[in-house]
Amino acid sequence: MYRIEIYWFQMASPRSTRDAKADSAELVLLSVLADGPLYGYAITKRVAARSDGAMSMSAGVLYPLLHSLEKQGLIVAEWETIRSDRREEDDDSEGRRRKWYRLSPKGRRRLEQRIEAHQSYIALMERFLKPAEEAAG
């Protein structure tokens, strides 16, 4: 099985390549959040589950991306206080905080636009791929 990693390239690569990769990560993230609120670690698991393990979203990419989408108002975050097993022994512990993300109305519109653009792109590509497949067949 192929394993696909989603990157943000830091190198000065052509804008289109970098943006395409960043846009893919954004599309995946918005799609996953369209199912309902999730926190960071749960998002990585959901991405892996929905792609049957073929795709993994690195935490080093995920959290800055969440940060960026939140700044753009595409997602909304809420904090929940939780108590981890280790901290339960410590009476003074205030517990850990978990950040939940959900899609904002603006994010939902962005997702619809992205899906539409992606489907148009796929449809366009198929026009080129079909003759090749037929020729191969």
Added chain:
Amino acid sequence: MNDPDTTSATRQEPADAAMAAIDGWLNLMLRLSRLPAPEARDIRDELEEHLEQRSRDLMLEGHSEATAARLAIAELGDAAVVASRFRNAAHPLRRRRIMNVIIGGLAVSGVALGLVAVTQDPMPRLGEAAIYAPAATIQKTGPMVPAMNLHEERLSEVLALIDKGISQDVIVDWPSLTEAEIFEDSPVNLAVSKPTALATVMARLSAAAPGIDWRLTDDMVEISTQRMFDLRETSLSSFDITSVVSHVRSYENATYEKAVESIVHLILENVEPNSWRDNGGDIAHLHVVGGRMFVHAPARYNEPIEWILAQLRPEPGRAAGRDFELERLSLARDSAKMAFDRSKALYERGLLRSDELNVAETAYKTAEFDVEAHRSARAGGALSGPVTRADVAADPDPASAR
């Protein structure tokens, strides 16, 4: 020595080591991100929670706590890269606009790609030590800027006053400066009581706006970031390293590949380390082919690279009277000592097993023994040629020579 994973008295150590490793990574990343404190605190909480959950899953897969923490951190990646992503994420829209301008600018100006064969003479050594110090100023001193006394003034105003005070036009590359978080409204203090060279004024400004840089042409002063100038002033240089490789090979008894690897490593770790592609940077890269090293990097890198190579070149006049074997053994001993010290630190943090520490300790003690045995043999006049481990082994009681 006991294995920390199996000794009850040290059972807590891996957990502490794991938390220390996570803390260390988070501290470094957040410091590099330069985000405001409240934002940094939120990111710390979120990543801490992620790392704790990921570590727990990895422990369920059978890893020790310390290893699980290490793997979880490794998955997050290089702290500097993640910090940079967070920094860029803080201004997503502005970043896109800036990137358009930068790429447009690069397309227009082009990357200055020159092929330069570097044939500088080696820099002089100072006795046994050789010290590299870049030239005090690489810029011309520039035009004289009139006296000014500004307190908490906007950077854009300061640059406008400089523009007004000199005959050259001042062109400011705000997109690049903004990218480096140097803003038009960044507050600046600047006090020069008499007309002062632009170089001095810019050096003072760079204290308030780290990363700002400038270039002077006949009729223009260009102000941007060092990164922008680095990208523009990149050139391809070629260094002849045949004699350096052969010297390192014979000195360290190394293969060609190993010698080249050592030389490349030395350069990547000592000349602007973060800028090399091999280190995750995006400015410079180098390749060694056929005894020549091709370096695609800003021209300012050439001088320190040539200096490092000069230190490694054999000097025929200095060979007489030198005990190369002792130098080789001492170097091996120092290297083994460093490895042992590093291992001790890792062991104390529960990141290394006792048998691994024992290997490092034995290597160090053996290397130290080799140095002492060689010195003793030399002092006693027992050897006229180079001393080797075989000579020492032939001595029934090397310690008696001390």
